[in-house]
Amino acid sequence: MASTVQCLLCPFQCILKENQRGICQVRINLKGKLVSLVYGKPATVHVDPIEKKPIFHMLPGSKSFSVATFGCNLGCKYCQNWQLSQSKPDDNKNYSIEPKALVKLAKNYRCDSIAYTYSEPIVFYEYTYDTSVLARQNRIKNVLVSAGFINPAPLKRLVKYLDAANIDLKGFTEEFYNKVCFASLKPVLKTLEILATSSVILEITNLIVPTLNDNMKTIKKMCQWIVKNLGAHIPVHFSRFQPMYKLKNLPPTPTETLINARKTALDAGLFYVYIGNVYTADGETTFCPRCKKAVIKRYGYTLLENHVTSKGKCKFCNEVIYGQWESL
Amino acid sequence: MIFFQSFTRRDFIKKLSCFISLAVLGSLAFFRKKLKKPFALKEAYFYKRLNK
Numbered sequence: 039m040a041s042t043v044q045c046l047l048c049p050f051q052c053i054l055k056e057n058q059r060g061i062c063q064v065r066i067n068l069k070g071k072l073v074s075l076v077y078g079k080p081a082t083v084h085v086d087p088i089e090k091k092p093i094f095h096m097l098p099g100s101k102s103f104s105v106a107t108f109g110c111n112l113g114c115k116y117c118q119n120w121q122l123s124q125s126k127p128d129d130n131k132n133y134s135i136e137p138k139a140l141v142k143l144a145k146n147y148r149c150d151s152i153a154y155t156y157s158e159p160i161v162f163y164e165y166t167y168d169t170s171v172l173a174r175q176n177r178i179k180n181v182l183v184s185a186g187f188i189n190p191a192p193l194k195r196l197v198k199y200l201d202a203a204n205i206d207l208k209g210f211t212e213e214f215y216n217k218v219c220f221a222s223l224k225p226v227l228k229t230l231e232i233l234a235t236s237s238v239i240l241e242i243t244n245l246i247v248p249t250l251n252d253n254m255k256t257i258k259k260m261c262q263w264i265v266k267n268l269g270a271h272i273p274v275h276f277s278r279f280q281p282m283y284k285l286k287n288l289p290p291t292p293t294e295t296l297i298n299a300r301k302t303a304l305d306a307g308l309f310y311v312y313i314g315n316v317y318t319a320d321g322e323t324t325f326c327p328r329c330k331k332a333v334i335k336r337y338g339y340t341l342l343e344n345h346v347t348s349k350g351k352c353k354f355c356n357e358v359i360y361g362q363w364e365s366l
Numbered sequence: 367m368i369f370f371q372s373f374t375r376r377d378f379i380k381k382l383s384c385f386i387s388l389a390v391l392g393s394l395a396f397f398r399k400k401l402k403k404p405f406a407l408k409e410a411y412f413y414k415r416l417n418k
Contacts, residue, residue, distance in 0.1 A: 041415070042415070042416040042417075043413050043414065043415050043416060044413060044414050044416055045410065045412070045413045046412040046413050046414060047410065047411075047412045047413070053416065065410060068407065070415060071409055072409065072410040072413035073407040073408060073409055073410060074407070074408045074409075074410055075407070077407070077408035078408075163410075163411065163412070164408045164409075164410060164411055165408070167411065189412070191412065192411065192412045195411075
């Protein structure tokens with residue numbers, strides 16, 4: 039009997055013969071059993087400010103223990119972490135840190151959260167899931183930083199243990215997803231809808247690549263979709279592209295494009311819109327949607343002022359600010 | 367002839383020790399690779415077997 043298996047983790051649903059790997063390069067069919075090659079084998083671990091993820095609406099100023107393995111199920115031509123995402127785990131050096139040890143490390147470094155980030159946590163799903171369960175038991179929050187290209191069933195299982203997620207909505211056309219990321223848009227939108235209806239603090243990042251996804255009409259459509267389907271309270275970060283990987287021929291995103299995108303998003307009705315990877319006035323500031331006063335001021339990853347009460351309200355007008363502002 | 371005449375007992379010991387050192391280093395490298403802990407292989411949570 040042939041021992042072919044089908045991975046059901048992401049929408050690619052790779053059908054794998056014996057010894058064949060999935061598109062992610064980290065899941066392999068061994069004797070009719072699908073196994074992860076990166077469980078407990080992070081390629082990098084780091085203590086980062088939570089603002090670096092970027093997560094602006096959960097525990098500002100706190101530290102997040104960040105972890106990633108090799109591999110990704112997407113192939114974005116502009117990947118900013120391609121050395122990690124497009125490498126095989128067996129060609130590189132990995133650490134050996136089981137979930138229990140990872141949680142212990144996070145505690146030792148006094149981190150309020152563990153972030154599954156840098157490459158694509160969906161491809162190291164089992165590691166993410168097991169660590170999240172243990173972290174929750176140890177009162178450490180879980181942050182998922184992902185492209186959101188996952189099937190609903192595994193996502194719904196993981197969501198129970200997540201506290202925050204930043205989903206990279208890479209563009210708003212199937213064409214962009216197909217040609218630049220080798221994926222599709224529809225499953226990502228489904229992921230966003232699932233997360234928005236859960237208790238997870240959801241934030242969205244849109245990295246704007248000059249000439250490829252910088253059309254303001256499309257950005258406007260994307261923001262209108264977010265307002266209509268997820269809510270005006272969902273924070274959106276417009277990130278600056280730096281020439282990387284296979285798109286070194288393009289220039290960095292002009293600051294004016296990012297400022298225009300922010301204005302477009304605010305006009306579409308979004309409450310919290312940020313600009314990342316470049317300094318702009320107000321681009322990193324959280325404004326109260328009612329009194330319009332600056333409630334959180336940041337400079338880069340540094341928190342300058344915080345006027346959100348521990349109950350999550352604006353200190354000036356008592357309006358509820360979306361997010362989680364108090365430790366577990 | 368000249369080679370054998372000049373090949374002293376001292377040279378022989380030198381060559382032998384060089385050979386032994388290489389053999390030791392080689393076997394160490396071989397066993398290190400053999401004994402190296404393989405990747406922890408965790409069974410995936412979401413997949414199905416296709417009995418084709």
